[in-house]
Amino acid sequence: MDIGPYSFEEFLERASAFHGNPAPGLVIGGYMVELARSRLPQRTIFDAVVETPKCLPDAVQLLTPCSIGNGWMKVINWGLYALTLYDKYTGKGVRVWLDPERLEKWPEIRAWYLKLKPAREQDKDRLLNEMRRAGGSVCGVSPVRVKIEEFKKKSRGAIEICSVCKEGYPSNDGSVCRKCQQASPYMEIES
Ligand SMILES: [Zn+2]
Numbered sequence: 001m002d003i004g005p006y007s008f009e010e011f012l013e014r015a016s017a018f019h020g021n022p023a024p025g026l027v028i029g030g031y032m033v034e035l036a037r038s039r040l041p042q043r044t045i046f047d048a049v050v051e052t053p054k055c056l057p058d059a060v061q062l063l064t065p066c067s068i069g070n071g072w073m074k075v076i077n078w079g080l081y082a083l084t085l086y087d088k089y090t091g092k093g094v095r096v097w098l099d100p101e102r103l104e105k106w107p108e109i110r111a112w113y114l115k116l117k118p119a120r121e122q123d124k125d126r127l128l129n130e131m132r133r134a135g136g137s138v139c140g141v142s143p144v145r146v147k148i149e150e151f152k153k154k155s156r157g158a159i160e161i162c163s164v165c166k167e168g169y170p171s172n173d174g175s176v177c178r179k180c181q182q183a184s185p186y187m188e189i190e191s
Pocket residue numbers: 162163164165166167176177178179180
């Protein structure tokens with residue numbers, strides 16, 4: 001089954017170029033994006049909500065103009081394999097999710113999704129082949145209305161220079177930048 005404007009093979013190539021490898025999550029995600037888009041009225045200007053940071057945001061970024069960087073995609077870390085595309089002016093949209101009840105016929109997809117076997121025991125060719133044949137048929141679809149007010153961009157306000165690290169930071173964050181206020185992910189290294 002095609003994925004938007006791409007044949008399955010073309011999409012695997014694009015997924016590899018963008019994501020490093022044709023991850024199964026990206027492939028099923030491609031079908032999910034196209035399913036959601038097909039249920040929106042034509043020419044809808046849409047934004048996206050994605051409910052996991054893993055793989056699925058890249059499917060949205062590959063197939064639509066929505067990206068994290070341009071703010072048209074919001075990522076919520078709920079660990080749910082689900083996404084919504086919605087009219088950015090009205091909030092009316094479509095939520096699509098991977099539905100365990102529709103996976104009875106697709107043992108490899110089910111095992112992958114529910115993590116029923118270790119990654120090294122997965123048969124990736126069979127998994128991708130099931131995804132190609134199943135397309136969007138393994139997804140639930142439901143109309144939703146997004147609270148667009150909550151997603152409006154909040155300006156971060158003025159920029160100040162941090163007195164500790166001398167980088168620019170949003171002055172609303174306090175007297176020094178967040179990196180200098182909080183437990184930083186970076187370790188000190190000897191220079
Ligand atoms: Zn700082």
